[in-house]
Amino acid sequence: MNQFNSGPSINTYNKLSHWFDFSNPGILKVYSGKIDIGQHISSTLALIASKITEIKYDQIEIIKLSTDISPNEGITASSLSVANSGSAIKAASITLKINFIKYALENLEIKNEDILFENGVIKDKNSNKTISYWDFAKTDDFRKIIIPENFDENSLKKINYENNQKIELKTINDIVTGKYKYVHDINFPKMLHARIVRPPSYHCKLIKINEDFKKRLVENDIILFVKGSFVAILSQDEFLVTKFLEIAKKNIFWEEKQQLSNENVFNSLEKNEKESLLVKSGGEAFYEEIPEKKSFDDPKIKSLSTTFKKSYLMHGPIGPSASCAICKDNKFTIFSHSQSIFALKYSISKFFDIDPNLVSLKFMPGSGCYGHNGADDVAFEASVIAKEYPDRHILLKWTREDEHSWEPYGSASLNKVFGAINDYGEVIYWSNEAYSDTYLSRPSDLELTNFTSYKFLTNNFAKTKSTPKTSAHMGIHRNLDPIYNFKETRLVKNLVHDLPLRTSALRTLGAFANVTASESFLNDLASIKNIDPFDIRINHLDDERAIDVLNNLKEKMEIFKPKDYSFRGIAFSRYKNSAAYCAVGVELNVTDDLEINLNHAWITVDAGEIAYEDGIKAQVEGGFIQAASWALYEEVIFDSKEIISKDWDSYKIIGFDNIPVFTTSVIDQKGSPYLGVGEVVAGPTGAAISNALCNALGQRIKILPFTKDNITKELLN
């Protein structure tokens, strides 16, 4: 342990009271700007605070995020929850403990060796006098303390803790007994349940509502809400709104202003207008001239080029998005499971042109989803309806069809990869051109059009264009820059316009496609020279932690003898080239009917200091499963009129019947910064499956998902 940095949240929130509430005796309440989306962040943060303050884990509560009282730590995304909030709470805990001990020694007038420290209480061994954190929190000394931005080695030496605790998740008892409350379960007196009546696709203007249908609604005490082309129905009886939603669809008529597209999306990705930026080492994108791709005439240098294709993917939470909103005395209170709680507050206040202080967002759990799904849209829509019916709670739920058809998908993409390898097995040239729609259209007060209902409310169907983001590893070019020390690289980010479907942030943004393509292609280059997949990677790495992760994976895989007729593949990535390291191994077999069975998965991860080991394992195994589902099954189908993938039959995801045995290893780097693990595993998972499949078939399959249809097409080509 040399030094510890408190992370970015401490720059704004540097008082202990920003993070801790000692007002209830025996209980430490902890504030965080991050939300629980299934990644167990509350339990992890409570464990971090417990390890350092030595207050029992059971006596620590994490306060649910509310824009009224919680620190604004940005979006719960990008694998930064433990890195940001965890580091801040660790810093606050260290500061608290050091200052508390100093205060106790001075006030009890004793020496360090005379104290007993147990569960937040310091006791004088001789006099039995005690003083606790809760006493200390009432003092001016506590209030004046500033949490430092860095801790030096001497401060850290005073703090001892282990990193191997087993805990019970904060949420688990309520989950297994059905008591855990989601937004969907909110119930207030006289609350109105709402459903939106959607048109067939994005670009449809409301033309007419059947008059007889309006009368039927009145007869059944159902409210019809119409604003522009935004239509909703409301009732105190939830069943009635679901029943009349189906009837409404047949009685409301739309004018289609623009069709989706019949064009193959991969052709559109190549042909459409695009903005091309040069990505340089370090991962930043620049508006600079793109150099021509090199060619190689020397017979000792072998070159190869391939195009990898990935379809549109959906977030697909099992419970569709929901939100509850009330407008009382011109002030909004909105319950939401959005990952962008603060951005939502400012976006909604901007839409209504009111002071942001008049919009209060409170987190309530939703169904698991990693990325920008319908949560923000539904909260915005609930607030629009609530404005028209003051003093009544509006609980708006999306339907399964809404979620499947209207969420912002992860974009379809192309990666055109070209590389050259010399006689010594050195990769001397690496070109990767990524083509995709945006991954970044989360709510923003500057881009209200990001809400899917905005154009229906305003009847403004004008096209909007995304702007390329240029910061390191943002969006399309996340992990486009290879971590390996290849001699020369040429990396191009292409933001393609006028693509048919709405897109935004899906777990890993562009990294899943980029890493799957790069790590598959690296194997193909290596195989030209008969180089082992581990060796080609290790030979091009300087970072010892990266090499250790790969060596650990190799060791773990060698323990198990491969099953008959099964094939293995490996891959590696460091997320954003700056966060966690992860190597993945896969063993699979392919049936005569071209179905892929996953037998075994090995994951080795280095996420810096372990905050909560079982939490890390759950995240990387869960991430593997989602990425395997993307790789094997998932593809949003659409035609010129509408989304076809409206349910789980038309959008298949992985089930319990194809879950491999896991061997998951976590390397602890005690004293190093926390590195989040929500996303690191996805790219290497896609590539490890791709590489194992290539070994099984003797041919590279270059279109995701690896369905029977896609494999057959590729084999016939």
Place this chain on the structure above:
Amino acid sequence: MNYLDCSFKINGNLKKIPIIEDKTLIHVIRDELGLTGTKLGCGLEQCGSCAILIDGEKKLSCNLLAKDYQNCEITTIEGLENKDGLNNVQEAFREFNAAQCGYCTSGIIISITALFDKNKKPSSQEIQNALNGHLCRCGSHSVVLKAIDSLIEN
């Protein structure tokens, strides 16, 4: 709108309530009786999150007409606890922290409870059959399978 006076035996309690005659069972359970542990995921019998026990058999409640189940023993996730506390399936899920967001968990616990109530040592295939149709998006599958395996070992 036609209303019917109905009686339901849910989690051992008899409840008499008037309901809209074509109301689905999940809406009676969640909206009329406040038992929100049963989740609506798709309304299409495709995801498994609305699973309940009807006379000990696992059923998906999202499309069942409530009035047809008046004479049945209905058990939801809230009714699985016994006098000693959690049932053995709930206990295993708790011990293994076998959930991420938890939205799909109650349906899975219901299915596995139905399985183990009939067969204390189910085969892998029987476990797979019970889990067939249960979707999880967070990827809690591996921990869920460990929790279920622990039930066989015990």
